Amino acid sequence: MGRLIQGQWLTDDKLAELEAKAYQASGGKFERGTAGFRNWITADGSAGPSGTGGFKAEAGRYHLFAALNCPWAHRTLIYRQVKKLQAVVSLSLVAPLRTDQGWVFDRNQPRFRDELYQLNAMYELYLKANPEYSGRVTVPVLWDKQQQTIVSNESSEIIRMFNQAFNHVTGDTQDFYPQALAQEIDELNGYIFHHINNGVYKAGFARTQAAYDEAVTGLFTALEVLELRLARQSYLLGEEITEADWRLLPTLVRFDVGYFSAFKCNLKMLRDYPNLSRYLKALYRVPGVAQTVDLDIYRAGYHSKSPLRNPHGIVPAGPVPALY
Template structure:
């Protein structure tokens, strides 16, 4: 996957010194500043000076990446398309990691003209060491990366830009934050990251542990959605939009490429109706591309797909009637999150 060491890109990663138990461990995001309405520091250890301004910030995403997808969704839901600009890298990584097409083609870097995402990391920090990941929130004024942590970027997009062009939708309402946080924690470990823990496992034991946790969590979510239309509250919240990208990719990518093959999302009546309803909400379908997901997840991998053959199927139609309008808003009646 490649890594940067002191500002220089290395296609081959150095050997890890961690214990080899076969378990996949996601790297910690390196840039953790916050955009706030007035530019005040957004939290402990955060630098100030990142004030919300129309046209100041730029998102770099990969259309096949679920972590980047959540930022694309919140950008649309908050009506920020003309406030925060966006570029997408190509879905297949190369020896230089995430790369762009040459301008003026689609998937080019319209802002800095870079050919690879690692150049943008180097522009932000000439001594940067670590993984080069998407999404990236870039500050055009200070010419640096604000954040590459998707969970924090979506919170910024949700709350910081209300006075500079965003609509009033609130995906993280105060009264639901405790419930949203509990759902997020379980969904992150067992579903969002769970598919990667299964797909990148290096031992049978690690794979089976992740596999079992994943399908236990999907069973829990299926039960929860039997009595409530959305995960938390009576409107889609951050919790729903953090789960949605994984569900969108599941049947066309994770089921086969990551061996998450006990059941498809289409085999869960409530989850299947739920993901179709979210997909059919205004602006969401335009953020989705099943063919791109397959190109990304079935790209050449020495361990998982050495020939890089991309499957033609399966056929998945998210546009059929979802049947969720009569589901009760059963607050407190659904499966507990543990």
């Protein structure tokens, strides 16, 4: 989907050689990059765990750029809903299809139009923050309208900010990362990220049989582990929803319509796991969550035309997950 190199946008054809070398070095395994902006919004503007200070939680100051088809951005959309931040943090959605210009907006569709700066492509925002930026152009992006810069493009940290920094603004005191469970949440997050959230991508983007086999085995072993865990409790860490649940939901809700066929994660469908299916329905029914889900966009996005995975761009008719 292209990349910025010292402020210049390079399309995939110009990056093909670099990516081929990266796959060769990894033994055909898919390796996810890291985020380039790691500042934190805090209640008083003091510095967070990384980056610099000066990002005080204030209504109307921040803007979220996201994509409906991106599972990492989906986390932030969920938190914006469940933490009642819709009137506090404004939102722009990119069109749900990446192009040779990366993530782009569509001025012909109000839903996917950028009303903040009338941007055409997300890389323009990255250049607004840093004209010499080098790296991948990803969503989500949390933007500071006051300082005209990117606060963070790391989804796991954006949801931590949304969880706590704006509580005094919204009056919402739900805590999905309670300190008493912090270590357990972190450990479970790591396991789920490696084997499930990123595991589906390691399977779908594998370029050797060995890399694919390893990813699929790890993925379905982890799903079985969670299926057993949910046989004895409502949520991953007991009877209350935590961050670990919200980080898992985007992968589960995309599984049957996307990963099962497009990424060859096809040993079982999610509907074949009764406890995981019940759990997904419970999360989906939390007020506000359904508005962040679009199964048609997921199905079309994961089956979009791809020289490696789907050369003819045929979008399957089903399946239809039972979410209600």
